[in-house]
Amino acid sequence: xxxxxxxxxxxxxxxxxxxxxxxxxxxxxxxxxxxxxxxxxxxxxxxxxxxxxxxxxxxxxxxxxxxxxxxxxxxxxxxxxxxxxxxxxxxxxxxxxxxxxxxxxxxxxxxxxxxxxxxxxxxxxxxxxxxxxxxxxxxxxxxxxxxxxxxxxxxxxxxxxxxxxxxxxxxxxxxxxxxxxxxxxxxxxxxxxxxxxxxxxxxxxxxxxxxxxxxxxxxxxxxxxxxxxxxxxxxxxxxxxxxxxxxxxxxxxxxxxxxxxxxxxxxxxxxxxxxxxxxxxxxxxxxxxxxxxxxxxxxxxxxxxxxxxxxxxxxxxxxxxxxxxxxxxxxxxxxxxxxxxxxxxxxxxxxxxxxxxxxxxxxxxxxxxxxxxxxxxxxxxxxxxxxxxxxxxxxxxxxxxxxxxxxxxxxxxxxxxxxxxxxx
Numbered sequence: 262x263x264x265x266x267x268x269x270x271x272x273x274x275x276x277x278x279x280x281x282x283x284x285x286x287x288x289x290x291x292x293x294x295x296x297x298x299x300x301x302x303x304x305x306x307x308x309x310x311x312x313x314x315x316x317x318x319x320x321x322x323x324x325x326x327x328x329x330x331x332x333x334x335x336x337x338x339x340x341x342x343x344x345x346x347x348x349x350x351x352x353x354x355x356x357x358x359x360x361x362x363x364x365x366x367x368x369x370x371x372x373x374x375x376x377x378x379x380x381x382x383x384x385x386x387x388x389x390x391x392x393x394x395x396x397x398x399x400x401x402x403x404x405x406x407x408x409x410x411x412x413x414x415x416x417x418x419x420x421x422x423x424x425x426x427x428x429x430x431x432x433x434x435x436x437x438x439x440x441x442x443x444x445x446x447x448x449x450x451x452x453x454x455x456x457x458x459x460x461x462x463x464x465x466x467x468x469x470x471x472x473x474x475x476x477x478x479x480x481x482x483x484x485x486x487x488x489x490x491x492x493x494x495x496x497x498x499x500x501x502x503x504x505x506x507x508x509x510x511x512x513x514x515x516x517x518x519x520x521x522x523x524x525x526x527x528x529x530x531x532x533x534x535x536x537x538x539x540x541x542x543x544x545x546x547x548x549x550x551x552x553x554x555x556x557x558x559x560x561x562x563x564x565x566x567x568x569x570x571x572x573x574x575x576x577x578x579x580x581x582x583x584x585x586x587x588x589x590x591x592x593x594x595x596x597x598x599x600x601x602x603x604x605x606x607x608x609x610x611x612x613x614x615x616x617x618x619x620x621x622x623x624x625x626x627x628x629x630x631x632x633x634x635x636x637x638x639x640x641x642x643x644x645x646x647x648x649x650x651x652x653x654x655x656x657x658x659x660x661x662x663x664x665x666x667x668x669x670x671x672x673x674x675x676x677x678x679x680x681x682x683x684x685x
Contacts, residue, residue, distance in 0.1 A: 300434030310425045314382045322383035325374035326674045328555025336589030342580040344626040344679035353473045359422045360609020365597045372593040381426040392671045396480040396529015402451040403429040406470045408436045415610035452476045455638030479528040485632040495684040496661045503684045505576040515569035524571040536666040546662040563673045574658040579629040586622040
């Protein structure tokens with residue numbers, strides 16, 4: 262049975278009390294937002310554009326994605342289990358950044374670790390070249406809902422860019438209570454049911470929703486047999502012992518640096534893998550994560566020792582995580598976007614009665630790891646308002662706090678990155 266990791270990012274653009282007509286741009290035809298929508302399809306009569314992007318995603322930007330993910334994870338560490346999706350958070354924020362200008366855009370690019378033009382090109386190439394395998398595949402979808410109230414003007418270039426690089430569908434709809442059901446239904450469909458709800462209501466001053474959904478189906482290349490699952494003990498960071506079901510296997514793929522050892526376990530087709538890093542005794546998980554850089558983590562993920570077998574053990578675990586990310590992003594240098602006076606989203610559009618600014622960035626995730634594979638999901642809402650021994654065998658048993666990455670092996674970027682400090 263295939264397992265799914267699903268992820269949703271919703272960028273909620275909220276403004277004052279009215280809205281206004283949107284200028285239509287020429288955008289690459291996207292996947293439909295929702296068949297049941299009664300709104301106007303702004304892409305119906307638009308000519309497709311093909312960006313001048315060739316080849317595979319560049320490694321430099323992939324390194325920036327990894328670095329962004331680590332910075333985001335560090336900002337969310339609170340002593341408990343943590344799980345963020347840098348790939349999806351970054352894609353959602355990049356779509357939003359296409360509407361930013363001035364210092365607001367510069368701060369976003371600083372947090373990204375890459376300029377927006379490069380990031381747009383990277384996501385376009387990444388979406389076109391996703392690894393496809395029988396036991397592991399990623400599905401991406403982007404949708405934009407705009408308020409039909411005539412008070413909001415959205416810039417043509419903003420729609421053009423997000424349509425071209427992110428294949429975003431755009432609909433102009435009435436922002437009534439029924440819209441929440443429509444968007445949540447779209448999210449549920451595009452995450453294979455992993456995320457049931459991303460918004461609970463449509464505020465009176467909501468102007469637009471930009472939603473990204475990501476789902477991943479993954480089955481272990483070597484599914485665990487019943488005799489490979491045994492009772493064991495997981496020791497938490499503060500020394501408490503938990504009963505755990507440990508899944509034992511031998512993996513050909515060893516990871517090591519000065520402070521941690523680990524391994525990778527592939528999903529079918531080897532396009533994706535679960536990578537785990539266990540800090541050495543005497544090094545806390547928090548200190549290890551703090552010591553990592555994007556370059557170091559990427560080097561670990563690309564420098565697997567495939568001639569070393571690993572006596573590996575993974576605990577069966579499930580975790581849910583939620584955080585409001587505005588302070589984390591502010592600590593990463595994104596400050597003007599959250600300032601009602603200084604925020605500059607003029608390239609997105611304008612609202613006649615107030616300035617557009619980001620008020621909240623909400624992120625929720627879920628993961629389940631068991632004998633068959635992995636299920637994971639995430640949701641983020643950005644709210645914008647106006648105002649065979651070939652060498653030695655190593656042992657890595659994940660029986661104390663560890664770092665893990667659900668990774669795209671071809672591009673060596675993390676789809677999810679998280680920590681396990683306790684087993685429920």
